[in-house]
Every structure is written in C-alpha cells, then in structure tokens.
Amino acid sequence: MRTLKLSKAFTLVEPGPVVLVTTHDGDRANIMTVSWTMVLDFTPTFAITTGEWNYSFRALRKHRECVVAIPTVDLLDTVIGIGTCSGKDTDKFARFKLTALPSRLIKPPLIKECLANIECRVVDIVKRHDIVVLQAVAACIDASRKERRTVHAAGDGTFIVDGRRIDRRKAMASRLPPGI
Amino acid sequence: MRTLKLSKAFTLVEPGPVVLVTTHDGDRANIMTVSWTMVLDFTPTFAITTGEWNYSFRALRKHRECVVAIPTVDLLDTVIGIGTCSGKDTDKFARFKLTALPSRLIKPPLIKECLANIECRVVDIVKRHDIVVLQAVAACIDASRKERRTVHAAGDGTFIVDGRRIDRRKAMASRLPPGI
Numbered sequence: 028m029r030t031l032k033l034s035k036a037f038t039l040v041e042p043g044p045v046v047l048v049t050t051h052d053g054d055r056a057n058i059m060t061v062s063w064t065m066v067l068d069f070t071p072t073f074a075i076t077t078g079e080w081n082y083s084f085r086a087l088r089k090h091r092e093c094v095v096a097i098p099t100v101d102l103l104d105t106v107i108g109i110g111t112c113s114g115k116d117t118d119k120f121a122r123f124k125l126t127a128l129p130s131r132l133i134k135p136p137l138i139k140e141c142l143a144n145i146e147c148r149v150v151d152i153v154k155r156h157d158i159v160v161l162q163a164v165a166a167c168i169d170a171s172r173k174e175r176r177t178v179h180a181a182g183d184g185t186f187i188v189d190g191r192r193i194d195r196r197k198a199m200a201s202r203l204p205p206g207i
Numbered sequence: 208m209r210t211l212k213l214s215k216a217f218t219l220v221e222p223g224p225v226v227l228v229t230t231h232d233g234d235r236a237n238i239m240t241v242s243w244t245m246v247l248d249f250t251p252t253f254a255i256t257t258g259e260w261n262y263s264f265r266a267l268r269k270h271r272e273c274v275v276a277i278p279t280v281d282l283l284d285t286v287i288g289i290g291t292c293s294g295k296d297t298d299k300f301a302r303f304k305l306t307a308l309p310s311r312l313i314k315p316p317l318i319k320e321c322l323a324n325i326e327c328r329v330v331d332i333v334k335r336h337d338i339v340v341l342q343a344v345a346a347c348i349d350a351s352r353k354e355r356r357t358v359h360a361a362g363d364g365t366f367i368v369d370g371r372r373i374d375r376r377k378a379m380a381s382r383l384p385p386g387i
Contacts, residue, residue: 156252180221181372183383192368
C-alpha cells in the first residue's frame with residue numbers, strides 16, 4: 028500500500044461503491060459493510076448512514092475512528108458475508124480471511140485485500156438522521172492491484188460492477204478542485 | 208412514465224449515480240447536477256450535499272421541493288453541461304433541450320428524458336454540513352427506455368458507466384426490505 032494524497036481520497040467514495048468500514052472497540056477490530064455513503068467536501072469529509080442497528084456503531088460512537096476500505100468485485104461475496112453477520116458473535120477478519128494491517132494514525136486496522144483504505148475520525152453524529160460525519164486523516168492505495176473495478180449495491184440484492192470509464196476532464200475543468 | 212412504488216425508489220439512488228435535481232423558484236424551473244447523494248432509509252429518505260454555492264439552493268430552501276431525476280449514459284454530456292453553467296443566467300431546460308413534465312404532487316417538473324424521476328419534499332437542512340434531507344413522495348420510471356445504464360462521477364472529471372449486474376438476492380435476503 029502506498030500513500031494516497033488526501034486531496035484525492037474523495038474520488039474513491041464519490042462514485043458510490045459499497046465500502047467496508049473497520050472499527051476497534053478497545054479489545055478487537057470489527058468490519059461492517061456500508062453502501063449508504065456520501066462525500067461532503069473535498070478535504071475530504073464523508074457522511075455514512077449508520078446507527079444502533081449496526082453492532083459497529085457502538086465502537087464508532089465511543090472511539091470515534093474508523094477506516095473506510097474500498098473493496099473490488101473479486102471481494103463481492105466477502106462484502107456480502109460481512110454485511111449479513113454480526114461482530115457481536117463473529118471475528119470477521121478471521122471468518123473472511125482478511126488481513127488487518129496497522130493504520131498510520133488511528134486504531135481501527137486497514138484491510139490489506141482492499142484496493143484502498145481511508146483512515147477517518149468521526150467529527151459529528153447527526154442523531155436525528157443517523158448520519159455519521161467522517162474526516163479523512165490518511166489514505167493509502169494498493170497501486171499494484173490489477174482488479175480495480177468496484178461494485179455498487181442496487182439495494183434489491185443485485186450489484187452493478189464498474190464498466191468503462193469516460194474521460195470528461197476537459198469539460199469538467201472549471202468544477203474540479205485544484206490538483207486533482 | 209409509469210408509476211414506481213415508493214418502496215423501490217431508493218434502489219435508483221443507492222448505487223450512486225450522478226443525478227439531476229429540478230427546483231422551481233415560483234417563476235421558473237431550474238436543474239442542477241448532483242453527485243453527492245446518500246440513501247438514509249427505505250421509506251425512502253435521501254440526503255444530498257448542496258448549499259449557497261448552488262444557485263438552485265435558494266429555491267430548494269424557500270420552496271422545499273425538488274425532483275431527483277436519474278439520467279443515463281446517453282445524457283452524460285447534458286449532465287456535465289447542466290453542472291457547469293448556472294440557472295442564474297441560463298434556462299437549462301431550453302439550453303439542453305429537455306422536456307419538463309408536470310409532477311404529480313409538487314411544483315418542480317419531471318425531466319422526460321431521464322430514466323426515472325423521484326418527487327421529493329425537503330424535510331430538513333443540516334446547515335453545519337450542507338446536507339439537505341429529502342423525503343420522496345412520488346416516483347415514476349420510463350419502462351420503455353432501452354438505455355438504462357447510469358454513470359458515476361469519480362470526482363476527477365472521469366465518469367464510470369454501469370457494467371454488468373450480479374445477482375445476490377439469495378445471499379442478501381435477510382437484509383433486504385420486504386417487498387423489494
């Protein structure tokens with residue numbers, strides 16, 4: 028994993044892939060699958076929808092740190108497995124044979140098998156809408172990875188894989204943040 | 208356009224496509240391009256990131272209604288055009304040759320050329336994060352449309368087109384809302 032400029036980290040979340048979110052409750056690490064995410068600014072700040080119904084939420088609220096990891100299509104069944112069991116009674120790193128790597132600035136681990144990992148601090152919880160606001164503090168990417176296609180949850184049990192990429196950098200130039 | 212069950216509308220936003228958002232300021236309709244969106248629940252409630260920097264925000268804040276329209280890849284350059292000019296000095300329906308159809312319950316119009324349109328009311332504005340919370344009140348879909356692939360903004364001026372769809376309804380069954 029090589030360091031990724033923080034100013035580029037939002038480009039991993041903006042297209043709307045399903046992500047994995049790691050937390051640490053003081054004793055052990057856990058992972059949840061999240062498909063309800065949103066970019067809030069380029070710094071980058073992200074929002075995720077989560078609440079009491081997710082076991083990870085307790086650790087997130089208490090320790091206020093998490094890693095947003097970006098899985099690719101080869102990990103789809105792992106992503107679904109993680110999203111359909113609970114950290115309450117499952118060590119998800121062991122069960123899904125994932126490798127926890129130390130983060131640079133926070134306690135929740137990176138997931139080695141993912142394309143990229145974004146270390147985040149919780150800056151706010153908007154309780155009335157179950158929105159958790161995250162500020163990214165470090166990011167890294169596995170530049171050697173061949174499979175880079177992410178997947179998008181349609182919400183009905185089907186998933187859309189990334190297709191071709193269309194370049195409109197020129198047309199978009201006036202609206203892009205500097206240095207992107 | 209045929210009616211779409213409200214309980215299915217979130218499946219159009221969850222995969223993270225770039226959307227068009229129409230508003231009406233009392234005098235005329237406007238459109239903005241938004242790629243920072245998030246599902247908040249299945250009812251469905253959505254969040255979008257917008258604020259003073261978008262001309263449409265004034266109409267949205269004052270009249271508290273909008274349509275979230277889902278464009279497909281054939282409309283990509285229209286979507287970019289809409290996102291790189293302002294309703295302050297442009298009639299976007301005229302300039303981009305889009306057809307405004309009357310909504311069922313609100314004043315901002317549907318966009319006929321889009322795959323689907325979701326009529327929404329603003330239920331909250333979380334000012335400190337520039338988050339606008341929308342409650343969908345009606346939805347419709349153009350079932351006759353052949354092109355159904357949406358596009359995902361990567362944030363760097365490139366766009367990812369929907370690729371193949373993978374069916375994991377069975378594995379996901381325990382986590383899907385009823386009747387989806």
